[in-house]
Amino acid sequence: MDTSMLAMEISAPGGPDVLVPTSLPVPVPGHGQIIIRLAYAGVNRPDALQRAGSYAPPANASPLPGLEGAGTVVAMGPGVTRWQIGDKVCALLPGGGYAEYAACNEAHALPIPEGLSLREAACLPETCFTVWSNMVMRGKLKAGERFLVHGGSSGIGTTAVQIARALGARVFATAGTDEKCRAVEALGAETCFNYETTDFQEEAKTLGGFDLILDMVGGPYLPRNVRALADDGRLVQIAFLQGPKVELNFAEMMMRRLTLTGSTLRPQSDAAKAAIAHQVETHVWPLIKSGKFRVVIDSEYALTDAPAAHWRMESSGHIGKIVLRMPE
Numbered sequence: 205m206d207t208s209m210l211a212m213e214i215s216a217p218g219g220p221d222v223l224v225p226t227s228l229p230v231p232v233p234g235h236g237q238i239i240i241r242l243a244y245a246g247v248n249r250p251d252a253l254q255r256a257g258s259y260a261p262p263a264n265a266s267p268l269p270g271l272e273g274a275g276t277v278v279a280m281g282p283g284v285t286r287w288q289i290g291d292k293v294c295a296l297l298p299g300g301g302y303a304e305y306a307a308c309n310e311a312h313a314l315p316i317p318e319g320l321s322l323r324e325a326a327c328l329p330e331t332c333f334t335v336w337s338n339m340v341m342r343g344k345l346k347a348g349e350r351f352l353v354h355g356g357s358s359g360i361g362t363t364a365v366q367i368a369r370a371l372g373a374r375v376f377a378t379a380g381t382d383e384k385c386r387a388v389e390a391l392g393a394e395t396c397f398n399y400e401t402t403d404f405q406e407e408a409k410t411l412g413g414f415d416l417i418l419d420m421v422g423g424p425y426l427p428r429n430v431r432a433l434a435d436d437g438r439l440v441q442i443a444f445l446q447g448p449k450v451e452l453n454f455a456e457m458m459m460r461r462l463t464l465t466g467s468t469l470r471p472q473s474d475a476a477k478a479a480i481a482h483q484v485e486t487h488v489w490p491l492i493k494s495g496k497f498r499v500v501i502d503s504e505y506a507l508t509d510a511p512a513a514h515w516r517m518e519s520s521g522h523i524g525k526i527v528l529r530m531p532e
């Protein structure tokens with residue numbers, strides 16, 4: 205096995221061009237860890253936040269960006285029971301995905317779903333873990349409920365729309381262009397509202413309110429989301445792209461028995477992530493096998509073109525996931 209590897213590191217907090225190639229030692233597996241020779245790594249918005257200096261990695265994580273990837277197990281630490289050298293896996297990473305090799309807890313790796321390429325599988329863990337844990341485990345989405353996801357064309361949105369639809373919910377979304385809205389509807393949303401021309405709060409009145417809203421926007425959306433919820437509705441916050449601070453009348457929460465909650469995946473314990481992994485493998489992997497959920501890939505870049513991948517993400521022109529290809 206190689207002893208050094210190509211990686212893209214954050215040379216200083218800033219724009220996409222602060223991502224620069226470097227040579228680093230291949231990680232050594234700790235207890236219960238595997239080393240994956242990555243074939244592809246998914247790009248996620250939190251990578252851009254980390255690069256810009258507003259989302260520090262947890263203390264024990266690699267300082268390299270990259271929260272997910274897929275490839276081949278090439279080394280194992282003591283105590284690993286599930287995997288063998290040579291197994292193909294995709295994995296949720298605590299960081300370190302923008303590199304040829306990455307270390308992760310063996311319980312955060314999953315088999316490649318039947319029929320999927322490594323390229324597609326690399327795009328699954330971060331979004332599937334986030335969507336399942338927030339939409340189902342926390343948000344308690346049930347068949348027949350009205351579900352709204354903002355950012356419907358994002359990596360998170362395209363995943364949430366398809367899984368919610370497969371669970372039997374009535375799915376609604378918002379996105380910033382008509383083209384994005386049509387793409388989201390093709391994935392199973394009943395209606396995707398173009399927020400430039402349509403007010404989701406008004407639409408909520410007509411529909412009788414949403415039982416569950418999954419939101420990444422925050423800021424001015426917070427009071428609007430609260431008003432758009434049905435009685436007993438739940439709002440699950442997974443990011444605050446427009447800021448976390450806002451004036452809110454909490455009386456409505458009390459009078460209409462609303463639940464306001466949220467979570468972020470990365471700082472959670474290994475055990476909590478393993479529990480989510482188990483649920484994702486049990487409930488989401490079969491949806492892939494049966495064709496109810498597919499990976500939507502917007503574009504692919506070589507690892508050393510990570511700055512261009514970040515420019516693409518920050519343009520918000522993409523629909524679905526952006527993926528990095530490792531050198532052969």
Ligand SMILES: NC(=O)c1ccc[n+]([C@@H]2O[C@H](COP(=O)([O-])OP(=O)(O)OC[C@H]3O[C@@H](n4cnc5c(N)ncnc54)[C@H](OP(=O)(O)O)[C@@H]3O)[C@@H](O)[C@H]2O)c1
Binds near residue numbers: 378380522
């Ligand atoms: N809580 C967690 O554990 C967790 C895990 C993963 C991701 N996340 C968060 O989930 C969100 C989506 O992640 P992703 O990787 O799927 O990202 P993504 O594909 O880049 O999607 C973000 C979407 O948000 C919209 N957007 C961008 N900037 C915005 C702004 N300033 N105000 C309002 N909308 C904006 C864009 O859609 P339009 O052009 O249609 O507006 C864009 O498609 C990110 O905020 C990310 O940080 C949270």
